[in-house]
Amino acid sequence: MTAYDELMQFQRETEALGQIAGRLGWDQETMMPQGATPQRAEEHGAMANILHARRIDPRVGDWLQTAEALDDVAAANLRHIKRDFERTAKVPATLAAELAKTTSLAHRVWAQARADEDVAAFLPILQKVVALRREEASAVAGNADPYDALLDDYESGATGASLGAMFAALRPRLVALRSAILDQPAPQTLSGDFDEVAQLALSEKLALAFGYDVGHGRIDKAVHPFSSGSGLDVRITTRTSLTDPFNCFYSTIHEVGHAAYEQGIDAAHLLTPLGRGVSMGVHESQSRIYENQLGRSRAFTGWLYGQMRDQFGDFGIADEDAFYATVNRVSDGFIRTEADEVQYNLHVLLRFDLERALMSGDLAVNDLEAAWNDRFAADFGYAIDKPSNGVLQDVHWSEGLFGYFPTYTLGNVYAGCLHVALRDAVPGLDDDLAQGDTSKATGWLRENLQQFGGLRTPVETIAHATVAVPDEGPLLDYLEDKFRGIYGL
Amino acid sequence: MTAYDELMQFQRETEALGQIAGRLGWDQETMMPQGATPQRAEEHGAMANILHARRIDPRVGDWLQTAEALDDVAAANLRHIKRDFERTAKVPATLAAELAKTTSLAHRVWAQARADEDVAAFLPILQKVVALRREEASAVAGNADPYDALLDDYESGATGASLGAMFAALRPRLVALRSAILDQPAPQTLSGDFDEVAQLALSEKLALAFGYDVGHGRIDKAVHPFSSGSGLDVRITTRTSLTDPFNCFYSTIHEVGHAAYEQGIDAAHLLTPLGRGVSMGVHESQSRIYENQLGRSRAFTGWLYGQMRDQFGDFGIADEDAFYATVNRVSDGFIRTEADEVQYNLHVLLRFDLERALMSGDLAVNDLEAAWNDRFAADFGYAIDKPSNGVLQDVHWSEGLFGYFPTYTLGNVYAGCLHVALRDAVPGLDDDLAQGDTSKATGWLRENLQQFGGLRTPVETIAHATVAVPDEGPLLDYLEDKFRGIYGL
Numbered sequence: 001m002t003a004y005d006e007l008m009q010f011q012r013e014t015e016a017l018g019q020i021a022g023r024l025g026w027d028q029e030t031m032m033p034q035g036a037t038p039q040r041a042e043e044h045g046a047m048a049n050i051l052h053a054r055r056i057d058p059r060v061g062d063w064l065q066t067a068e069a070l071d072d073v074a075a076a077n078l079r080h081i082k083r084d085f086e087r088t089a090k091v092p093a094t095l096a097a098e099l100a101k102t103t104s105l106a107h108r109v110w111a112q113a114r115a116d117e118d119v120a121a122f123l124p125i126l127q128k129v130v131a132l133r134r135e136e137a138s139a140v141a142g143n144a145d146p147y148d149a150l151l152d153d154y155e156s157g158a159t160g161a162s163l164g165a166m167f168a169a170l171r172p173r174l175v176a177l178r179s180a181i182l183d184q185p186a187p188q189t190l191s192g193d194f195d196e197v198a199q200l201a202l203s204e205k206l207a208l209a210f211g212y213d214v215g216h217g218r219i220d221k222a223v224h225p226f227s228s229g230s231g232l233d234v235r236i237t238t239r240t241s242l243t244d245p246f247n248c249f250y251s252t253i254h255e256v257g258h259a260a261y262e263q264g265i266d267a268a269h270l271l272t273p274l275g276r277g278v279s280m281g282v283h284e285s286q287s288r289i290y291e292n293q294l295g296r297s298r299a300f301t302g303w304l305y306g307q308m309r310d311q312f313g314d315f316g317i318a319d320e321d322a323f324y325a326t327v328n329r330v331s332d333g334f335i336r337t338e339a340d341e342v343q344y345n346l347h348v349l350l351r352f353d354l355e356r357a358l359m360s361g362d363l364a365v366n367d368l369e370a371a372w373n374d375r376f377a378a379d380f381g382y383a384i385d386k387p388s389n390g391v392l393q394d395v396h397w398s399e400g401l402f403g404y405f406p407t408y409t410l411g412n413v414y415a416g417c418l419h420v421a422l423r424d425a426v427p428g429l430d431d432d433l434a435q436g437d438t439s440k441a442t443g444w445l446r447e448n449l450q451q452f453g454g455l456r457t458p459v460e461t462i463a464h465a466t467v468a469v470p471d472e473g474p475l476l477d478y479l480e481d482k483f484r485g486i487y488g489l
Numbered sequence: 490m491t492a493y494d495e496l497m498q499f500q501r502e503t504e505a506l507g508q509i510a511g512r513l514g515w516d517q518e519t520m521m522p523q524g525a526t527p528q529r530a531e532e533h534g535a536m537a538n539i540l541h542a543r544r545i546d547p548r549v550g551d552w553l554q555t556a557e558a559l560d561d562v563a564a565a566n567l568r569h570i571k572r573d574f575e576r577t578a579k580v581p582a583t584l585a586a587e588l589a590k591t592t593s594l595a596h597r598v599w600a601q602a603r604a605d606e607d608v609a610a611f612l613p614i615l616q617k618v619v620a621l622r623r624e625e626a627s628a629v630a631g632n633a634d635p636y637d638a639l640l641d642d643y644e645s646g647a648t649g650a651s652l653g654a655m656f657a658a659l660r661p662r663l664v665a666l667r668s669a670i671l672d673q674p675a676p677q678t679l680s681g682d683f684d685e686v687a688q689l690a691l692s693e694k695l696a697l698a699f700g701y702d703v704g705h706g707r708i709d710k711a712v713h714p715f716s717s718g719s720g721l722d723v724r725i726t727t728r729t730s731l732t733d734p735f736n737c738f739y740s741t742i743h744e745v746g747h748a749a750y751e752q753g754i755d756a757a758h759l760l761t762p763l764g765r766g767v768s769m770g771v772h773e774s775q776s777r778i779y780e781n782q783l784g785r786s787r788a789f790t791g792w793l794y795g796q797m798r799d800q801f802g803d804f805g806i807a808d809e810d811a812f813y814a815t816v817n818r819v820s821d822g823f824i825r826t827e828a829d830e831v832q833y834n835l836h837v838l839l840r841f842d843l844e845r846a847l848m849s850g851d852l853a854v855n856d857l858e859a860a861w862n863d864r865f866a867a868d869f870g871y872a873i874d875k876p877s878n879g880v881l882q883d884v885h886w887s888e889g890l891f892g893y894f895p896t897y898t899l900g901n902v903y904a905g906c907l908h909v910a911l912r913d914a915v916p917g918l919d920d921d922l923a924q925g926d927t928s929k930a931t932g933w934l935r936e937n938l939q940q941f942g943g944l945r946t947p948v949e950t951i952a953h954a955t956v957a958v959p960d961e962g963p964l965l966d967y968l969e970d971k972f973r974g975i976y977g978l
Contacts, residue, residue, distance in 0.1 A: 016535035019528070023516065024509060031520070035705040036722035039508070042760060046505035050539055216524040233525035271531060 004074060007063035008272065011081055014054045015271040019229060021047045026228040026235055030220045052096070055088045073274065076455050080273035083156070090140050099132050103400040110398035119369050119387045122398070127365045129400050130358055137359065147359045150403030154280040155410060157457050160356050163406050166413065166472050167349045173476050174349075175379055177483060178330070178342050184487045187325035191316035194245040198311045202245075203238050203252040205307070210256045210290055211442040212236070213263050225251040227258035227287075230277075231270045234262045245308070246327065250291055257290030258283055260442060264450030279458035280404065284411020285418060286445065292341050292412075293419040293478065294441055299433035301327050307436070325486050332382065334389035342479055343380075345412055350375045351394070351405040359402055414462050416475025418449070421466040493563060496552035497761065500570055503543045504760040508718060510536045515717040515724055519709045541585070544577045562763065565944050569762035572645070579629050588621045592889040599887030608858050608876045611887070616854045618889050619847055626848065636848045639892030643769040644899060646946050649845050652895050655902065655961050656838045662965050663838075664868055666972060667819070667831050673976045676814035680805035683734040687800045691734075692727050692741040694796070699779055700931040701725065701745045702752050714740040716747035716776075719766075720759045723751040734797070735816065739780055746779030747772055749931060753939030768947040769893065773900020774907060775934065781830050781901075782908040782967070783930055788922035790816050796925070814975050821871065823878035831968055832869075834901055839864045840883070840894040848891055903951050905964025907938070910955040 001009070024047065028040055054060075064082050069075035106125040113122035137146030147160045204219060212219075217229075222237035229235055236255040241247045261277045269275035277283040294300055298320075305323040308315065317323045330340045336347035354371055357363035363371055372391040373384045384390035396404055423429060425448075426440045433441070448465040455461075462470045483489070490498070513536065517529055543549075553571050558564035595614040602611035626635030636649045693708060701708075706718075711726035718724055725744035730736045750766045758764035766772040783789055787809075794812040797804065806812045819829045825836035843860055846852035852860055861880040862873045873879035885893055912918060914937075915929045922930070937954040944950075951959045972978070 012531070013535040013538065016528075016532045017539070020509065020513060020532050020536060024512070027512065027516070031707065033703065033705050033707050033722060033724075035702070039505075039721040039759065042501070043505045043509050046502040047509060049502065050506070213524070214522065216522050218520065218522055232528040233522060235522075270528065 002067070003063045003065075004067040004069070004078070007060065007067050007081065008077065010054070010057070010060065010063070011077070011273065012271045014051065015273070015275065017047070017051060017054070019231070019233070019271075021051060022228050022230075023233070023235075026226075026237075029222045029224075029226065030237060048100070052088075055084060056093075060085050061089075073268075073455065077273050080454055084273075087140055087153075091136055092139070095132065095136055095139070099129075099136060099400060102128055102132055103398070106398045106400070107395070110392065110395065114388050114392040117387050117392075119391060122392065123365055123368075126368075126397060129397070130365055130402075133400050133402055134359060134361075147356055147403065150359070151406070152403075154404050154407050155458055156279055157459055158281070158406070158410065163352065163410065164356070167352060167406070167409065170345060170409070170413075170472050170476065171349050171379070173480070174342060174346055177480055178346065178379075179381070180489050181330045181342065181483055181487050182332070184489070186331060187329045187486070188317060188322060189329065190244070190246075190326065192312075192314075193242050194312055194315070196240045196242065199240045199245050199248045200238075202307060202311050203248050206249055206295075206304075207236070207252050207256050209436050210253055210295075210438050211260055211446075212256045216263060217259060219252070225255050227255040227262070230262045230265070230275055234259045245312075249304070250295060253295040254287045254291040257287030260290070260446070261286040261450050264446040265453035266451045269453045269455075274452075274454040276454060278452075278454045278456070278461050280407035281410035281414060282449075282458050282461050284408055285414030285462070286411075286450065288411050289415040289418055289422075289445070290438075290442075293415055293422075294433065294438055296327055296341070297430070297433055298324050299430035300436070300438070302434050303436040328483070328486055330483070330487075332380070334376075334384065335393060341412075342483060345409045346379050348405055348409040350379065351396075352409070355397070355402045355405065413472050413475050414470055416472070416478050417462060417466045417468065417470045418445070419478060420474045421448075421468075491556070492552045492554075493556040493558070493567070496549065496556050496570065497566065499543070499546070499549065499552070500566070500762065501760045503540065504762070504764065506536070506540060506543070508720070508722070508760075510540060511717050511719075512722070512724075515715075515726075518711045518713075518715065519726060537589070541577075544573060545582075549574050550578075562757075562944065566762050569943055573762075576629055576642075580625055581628070584621065584625055584628070588618075588625060588889060591617055591621055592887070595887045595889070596884070599881065599884065603877050603881040606876050606881075608880060611881065612854055612857075615857075615886060618886070619854055619891075622889050622891055623848055623850075636845055636892065639848070640895070641892075643893050643896050644947055645768060646948055647770070647895070647899065652841065652899065653845070656841060656895070656898065659834060659898070659902075659961050659965065660838050660868070662969070663831060663835055666969055667835065667868075668870070669978050670819045670831065670972055670976050671821070673978070675820060676818045676975070677806060677811060678818065679733070679735075679815065681801075681803075682731050683801055683804070685729045685731065688729045688734050688737045689727075691796060691800050692729075692737050695738055695784075695793075696725070696741050696745050698925050699742055699745045699784075699927050700749055700935075705752060706748060708741070714744050716744040716751070719751045719754070719764055723748045734801075738793070739784060742784040743776045743780040746776030749779070749935070750775040750939045753935040754942035755940045758942045758944075763941075763943040765943060767941075767943045767945070767950050769896035770899035770903060771938075771947050771950050773897055774903030774951070775900075775939065777900050778904040778907055778911075778934070779927075779931075782904055782911075783922065783927055785816055785830070786919070786922055787813050788919035789925070789927070791923050792925040817972070817975055819972070819976075821869070823865075823873065824882060830901075831972060834898045835868045837894050837898040839868065840885075841898070844886070844891045844894065902961050902964050903959055905961070905967050906951060906955045906957065906959045907934070908967060909963045910937075910957075 024044065032040060060081065064078065064085060067078060069078050102125070106129050109125045110122050113119065133150065134146060137149040141149035145160055151158050151160060207219060216232050217234045217236060220235070220237050221239055223239065225237045225239055227234065227236045236259050238248055238252040238255065261283060265275055301324045302320040305320045317326055328340065330342055333339060336344065339347055350372070353375070354363060354368065358365065358368065369387065369391045376384050376390065422441060422444050425444055429440055449461060452461060456464060459470065513533065521529060549570065553567065553574060556567060558567050591614070595618050598614045599611050602608065622639065623635055626638040630638035634649055640647050640649060696708060705721050706723045706725060709726050710728055712728065714726045714728055716723065716725045725741070725748050727737055727741040727744065750772060754764055790813045791809040794809045806815055817829065819831055822828060825833065828836055839861070842864070843852060843857065847854065847857065858876065858880045865873050865879065911930060911933050914933055918929055938950060941950060945953060948959065
């Protein structure tokens with residue numbers, strides 16, 4: 001065996017172990033009996049130790065020294081493995097252990113602080129998390145910007161500066177669009193209760209309509225919907241709300257977008273670094289284009305209206321046009337995860353600017369709540385009423401996930417670019433969507449993006465499908481066009 | 490940290506990884522999408538490699554050299570770890586790998602041969618499995634009997650000679666009892682269909698009645714019911730048959746017996762070698778005493794009769810006495826897993842004698858089918874009609890599991906001993922069982938056996954609870970007494 005073959009055999013086993021660790025997480029959110037929590041924590045810890053030991057295994061360094069790439073696939077595999085190995089090697093073991101311990105504790109402190117609406121109770125441990133992540137980022141970044149080192153974990157190649165410029169261009173047009181929309185009369189809301197068994201049945205129909213392969217996956221309920229796994233075992237979850245079936249349906253479509261990406265990767269990449277979605281941003285581009293540009297389109301919602309009428313009878317919406325407006329209703333709200341297409345990115349931009357400032361030291365942890373509240377009032381026009389609706393609403397920072405938030409909006413930006421290219425490539429798409437047939441759209445995404453997995457960098461992945469360097473223009477044009485139409489602006 | 494502490498920290502992580510591997514198996518039988526099979530095989534392989542590497546880790550040998558036991562618990566932990574380490578070290582890595590590869594292939598060949606009723610197709614690979622297991626057993630046993638080395642994996646301390654003597658005493662009395670029973674008129678059978686949702690509801694009620702803790706477990710359906718996991722996460726499965734609800738109910742009670750043992754172990758032993766049931770035989774003693782001595786008793790079936798009448802209305806059985814006979818009906822049949830209390834052990838004794846002869850070389854693989862058929866005819870009085878009802882019926886040998894079968898009957902023997910001690914300790918037990926209350930019985934088992942886990946050897950574990958060295962007498966007395974009563978012999 002060559003050094004490359006030996007390395008890839010080792011890596012394949014690591015990938016398989018990574019899949020097991022992921023499925024353990026799936027089990028915890030869907031199947032695990034509640035009393036198993038303390039034991040599960042030890043199981044997670046044992047698995048994390050195994051994976052960490054493999055990531056710093058000196059044999060990987062030796063193999064990387066001599067392994068030769070005979071083709072593009074091999075070159076991409078070596079690039080991924082080298083990047084992960086060097087990144088892990090730069091962080092001292094003591095720091096990694098301290099981070100794991102601190103974020104585990106911080107997560108519990110955050111959950112309690114949020115329940116108690118007590119920001120002060122969370123700040124000391126957040127201070128420690130920020131300090132440790134800055135230390136880690138500095139170790140990885142060397143002379144470069146530490147925040148970029150964190151970003152790189154989720155979106156290889158992205159920088160705070162490039163995202164900052166992109167987001168600065170998004171913000172004023174989104175603020176203006178939001179403000180104009182909310183000056184208009186609001187669309188109707190759904191009325192009545194929606195049987196949960198029927199919701200789950202239609203949810204499964206939607207998953208299948210968007211090409212989810214249940215022969216290599218399954219759908220369960222979870223408190224917070226997620227997608228999990230790669231290759232031949234990609235599972236999704238959804239949830240139901242008695243009065244809001246859109247929560248179920250669009251959670252399902254969103255997770256199917258993530259799952260379809262994993263299921264769509266070329267089988268040749270199974271259990272290799274190329275066999276997983278290439279970045280959080282590109283992943284989110286798939287979930288978002290499924291959910292929004294396709295799932296919330298006029299054409300597809302026309303079909304969904306008929307499906308819902310069949311399942312639920314009359315729910316107070318007279319026709320397809322009114323239903324389209326209801327699906328895309330924009331209203332005030334504090335919570336990012338409940339936000340519509342227009343406002344969602346404003347929530348993300350706020351977090352991006354604040355976490356960058358925290359990491360650079362321009363913002364002190366003690367000033368974080370005030371900064372959050374000021375920025376929210378500036379963009380949304382009203383005040384945060386309580387910390388659980390503001391600075392304590394998201395779990396991410398308690399877990400040390402700095403650099404993760406911007407990938408949500410980057411995914412929307414990518415989805416905007418992909419949507420233009422898709423519409424160019426498939427001219428009569430709306431006729432299909434109006435029949436509930438997404439196959440040409442999902443087929444185009446599979447063919448032009450999903451199948452390649454981690455073969456290219458994130459930006460190259462989008463550029464290969466769109467034949468252009470991605471920017472925020474298409475997303476803004478799409479949002480302005482769509483919502484001006486709905487709201488008669 | 491002392492050497493003992495370091496060893497136990499390492500072992501604790503190994504135990505946690507073992508739990509993960511077990512849960513992966515649970516997932517495969519209950520939740521896994523069918524298309525995931527090839528990927529799952531790699532995941533299992535990766536996990537097996539991790540666990541094997543830990544079992545032969547030279548640090549374990551070093552720690553064992555210097556670790557000191559300061560109390561009984563530490564001594565028992567060291568005994569378990571030392572035994573496993575030495576056992577693994579004695580088997581060359583190449584042989585272990587060859588065995589894993591061959592049994593994996595043999596399992597597939599066996600499944601196909603059984604479907605095709607083609608013994609000849611299975612014999613060449615079985616020959617190879619037998620040869621490899623003999624080689625392994627010889628490596629472990631040194632100058633001792635190789636079969637004892639295999640037995641030791643499932644029932645530490647048991648020997649072929651001691652079991653042979655015990656089983657030789659069982660066989661004639663069981664053959665005679667069976668023959669006398671089958672000369673009598675058979676009890677009634679159930680009539681009608683039994684709603685599967687109602688079966689599962691009553692099955693869960695039975696699980697709870699026998700003390701299963703669903704806060705630390707869950708109940709799912711599986712093709713072949715099993716119990717899985719230790720400590721705080723012990724899951725069981727059951728199955729339903731439209732016309733045979735006993736299949737569901739007694740599968741559930743059986744698996745609850747296994748699960749209750751794991752759930753009943755002292756929490757101080759969590760994720761240590763003492764935190765699992767001590768042997769297959771002792772494990773089976775718990776599942777069998779729950780299922781048979783308690784679950785199929787006159788008192789408990791009286792309660793079950795009322796429960797079934799409430800759930801299913803009239804099913805053709807007039808009263809509790811007739812129902813008791815129906816539950817304990819003895820009839821002709823080829824299949825071990827479907828056998829009643831009387832005949833089950835005859836199926837096991839047959840396999841034990843044949844596999845011992847295979848391992849000693851007294852029986853050639855090519856003569857196995859004839860030997861099976863002869864022995865079956867001798868004990869059961871009629872001929873095997875096809876290989877899937879005979880030598881191809883069980884999966885065990887294809888997987889190299891020689892030495893496993895006898896633990897089933899050993900479990901029944903232990904259950905017989907425990908039942909006598911239990912009845913002595915809890916004089917009015919039948920009054921409780923007649924109310925569906927098993928708590929005094931399960932409480933006694935937890936107090937006197939389950940809580941200790943792997944603290945003592947298997948025989949000591951039974952002897953501690955019964956204050957006697959276990960033998961086959963109590964089981965035979967119980968069976969003869971019970972079935973003479975039912976059949977008026």
